Amino acid sequence: MGMPRIAYFPDSFHEVNGVAHTSRNFAAYAQRHGFPFLCVRASAGAHTPGRVATRAGELRTLDLKRSPISVRMEKDLQFDPLFWRHAEEMSEQLLAFQPDVIHITGPSEMGIFGAYFAWKYGVRLAASWHTNLHEYAARRLAWFSRMLPLETAAKLESGVESRALAAIVRFYKLAKVLYAPNEELCEMLERRTGKPCHLMQRGVDTELFAPARRTRGDDDTLVLGYVGRLSIEKNVALLVQIERQLAAMGVAGIRFQIVGHGDEEEMLRRELRSAHFAGVLRGEALAGACANMDALVFPSHTDTFGNVVLEALASGVPAVVTPDGGPKFIVRDGQTGFVVPDEGFAGAIATLARDRARLSRMRFAARAYALGCSWDAVFDRVYAAYGVEQEAVLAAG
Numbered sequence: 001m002g003m004p005r006i007a008y009f010p011d012s013f014h015e016v017n018g019v020a021h022t023s024r025n026f027a028a029y030a031q032r033h034g035f036p037f038l039c040v041r042a043s044a045g046a047h048t049p050g051r052v053a054t055r056a057g058e059l060r061t062l063d064l065k066r067s068p069i070s071v072r073m074e075k076d077l078q079f080d081p082l083f084w085r086h087a088e089e090m091s092e093q094l095l096a097f098q099p100d101v102i103h104i105t106g107p108s109e110m111g112i113f114g115a116y117f118a119w120k121y122g123v124r125l126a127a128s129w130h131t132n133l134h135e136y137a138a139r140r141l142a143w144f145s146r147m148l149p150l151e152t153a154a155k156l157e158s159g160v161e162s163r164a165l166a167a168i169v170r171f172y173k174l175a176k177v178l179y180a181p182n183e184e185l186c187e188m189l190e191r192r193t194g195k196p197c198h199l200m201q202r203g204v205d206t207e208l209f210a211p212a213r214r215t216r217g218d219d220d221t222l223v224l225g226y227v228g229r230l231s232i233e234k235n236v237a238l239l240v241q242i243e244r245q246l247a248a249m250g251v252a253g254i255r256f257q258i259v260g261h262g263d264e265e266e267m268l269r270r271e272l273r274s275a276h277f278a279g280v281l282r283g284e285a286l287a288g289a290c291a292n293m294d295a296l297v298f299p300s301h302t303d304t305f306g307n308v309v310l311e312a313l314a315s316g317v318p319a320v321v322t323p324d325g326g327p328k329f330i331v332r333d334g335q336t337g338f339v340v341p342d343e344g345f346a347g348a349i350a351t352l353a354r355d356r357a358r359l360s361r362m363r364f365a366a367r368a369y370a371l372g373c374s375w376d377a378v379f380d381r382v383y384a385a386y387g388v389e390q391e392a393v394l395a396a397g
Contacts, residue, residue: 004386005036007099007123009114011106011130013041016260016280017229018307019105019130022202029379031059038097040090042066042080042110062093083109090117099123101386105130107171115174126386127175128200129185130304169193177385181305182326198385203375204310208284211316211367213291221253222353225293225317227286227308228300230262235322237264238299238342240271245346251353256297259289290315294359295337295352299345303327313337314370318362320348336366 010023023041030037038060064086070078094102094117103126104114111127118125172178173193179200180186186197216223230236239256246254256275258268269277281289290296296312296319306327309319313330318337321327331337338348352359 003035004100004383005038005098006030006386007038007040007094007097007102007114007117009040009102009104009110011104011108011110013039014043016282018202018303018305021307022130023105025203025375026379026382027059027061029375032376034058035383036097038062038093038099040064040093040110040114042083042108060093060097062090064089080109083113087113094121101126103128104175107168111171115171119174124177125175126177126179127172128179129172129189130181179382179385182329185304185326198381200382201378202305202307202310202373203378204307204314204370204373205375206314206371206373208287209290209311209314209370210287211291211363213284213288213315215288216292221255222251222349223255223257223292223294224349225257225259225290225296225312226298227259227290227296227312228298230258230260230264230268232264233300233302234262234264235299235301235342236262236268238345239268239297241342242297242346242349243272243274246350246353249346249350251350254349254353257289257293259286286311287315290317293317295320295349297345297349298322298327299342300327301325306330310370310373313366314373316363316367318352318359318366320345332365332369336362336369 008023008026010019012020013023014020023039027037027039036058040062042064043066064083066078066080067082067085069082070080072078090113101124102114102118104111105128115125117123169189169192172189173195175195178186178189178193178195178197180189180197181199181201183199186199189195189197224242226236226239228234243254243256254274256272258272258275258277259279259281261280265277268275278289290312293312293315294317296309296317298306298309298319298321300306301322301324303325306321306325309321309327309330312319313336319327319331320338320340321331323339323341328339331339333339338344338351340348352362
């Protein structure tokens with residue numbers, strides 16, 4: 001049947017987040033293998049080379065600038081209510097490219113247009129789930145719900161989460177085939193949409209993220225790293241509790257290395273006693289920062305996968321994660337890190353601080369696990385699923 005022609009409409013591409021990281025690697029994979037691939041993405045500022053489609057091998061890209069009235073969703077992520085002004089240009093590029101599949105990543109302006117064009121031109125629609133937006137919506141109410149009685153606040157947050165999930169699922173029902181980064185999400189989507197769902201996990205560049213990039217000498221300091229948005233849905237306030245609990249346990253020589261930005265940064269700078277804030281890092285700078293950590297502390301309950309967790313393991317850095325969301329599928333409890341509830345983080349870290357031999361064994365195990373993960377393997381499976389669904393459509397007549 002030949003390789004399907006994919007038009008990809010990611011929610012995020014140039015920004016610093018998991019969707020953007022995956023999207024950049026998806027486009028690079030297609031270009032590396034010479035697959036026909038059109039990537040239509042929104043951006044702002046210096047990232048936008050103008051409204052011109054470019055071609056490199058079989059990879060075509062179309063960067064479309066967001067308007068000045070775009071609504072800020074995160075520090076580097078916006079939603080443009082005037083994005084419809086690019087509709088004609090997107091339509092022209094799609095008609096010229098003639099895709100077999102339009103692949104979207106969520107209910108952003110990009111996802112909405114991707115779904116619309118799939119309907120308009122009779123193209124199969126694929127949708128991948130990357131972010132638990134319903135959980136984010138509930139946690140963003142914390143500023144208000146913390147002023148309410150506990151029972152009332154819990155009911156409010158639960159109701160918002162439930163309604164947001166129902167709305168998002170209705171959007172994903174538009175697709176013929178779904179993807180998700182872990183088994184739990186795939187099962188949920190299949191159950192609630194009645195559509196087939198395939199795994200679309202994350203890979204890691206094990207040459208970039210590697211123990212060889214460690215430049216720290218041997219010392220008694222235990223460097224605890226955090227990489228990601230400094231926002232309420234990432235549960236970063238737990239870092240402050242961890243530091244205080246470790247001090248109460250008599251564990252000395254702890255220092256935090258914080259990589260990222262977000263609304264909670266001011267609070268963390270104020271409350272953490274020993275922390276270095278590196279800001280947003282990319283490429284070799286990020287890889288070096290990861291390699292110089294002793295353990296990654298990732299307290300998020302909402303991440304669907306956790307790219308940074310896999311990058312830490314590739315760097316030979318064990319990770320401590322919660323039993324919620326996707327990171328628990330990456331970390332092998334007791335071998336490449338710990339999977340513990342919030343109240344167990346300090347104890348797990350204390351174990352590593354007091355037993356450096358065990359920490360050393362975990363470092364080797366973490367690296368060994370990550371060597372088995374690659375972006376090519378991830379996207380090979382995505383393309384295989386495109387083929388499965390294409391065969392199903394042809395068989396149905």
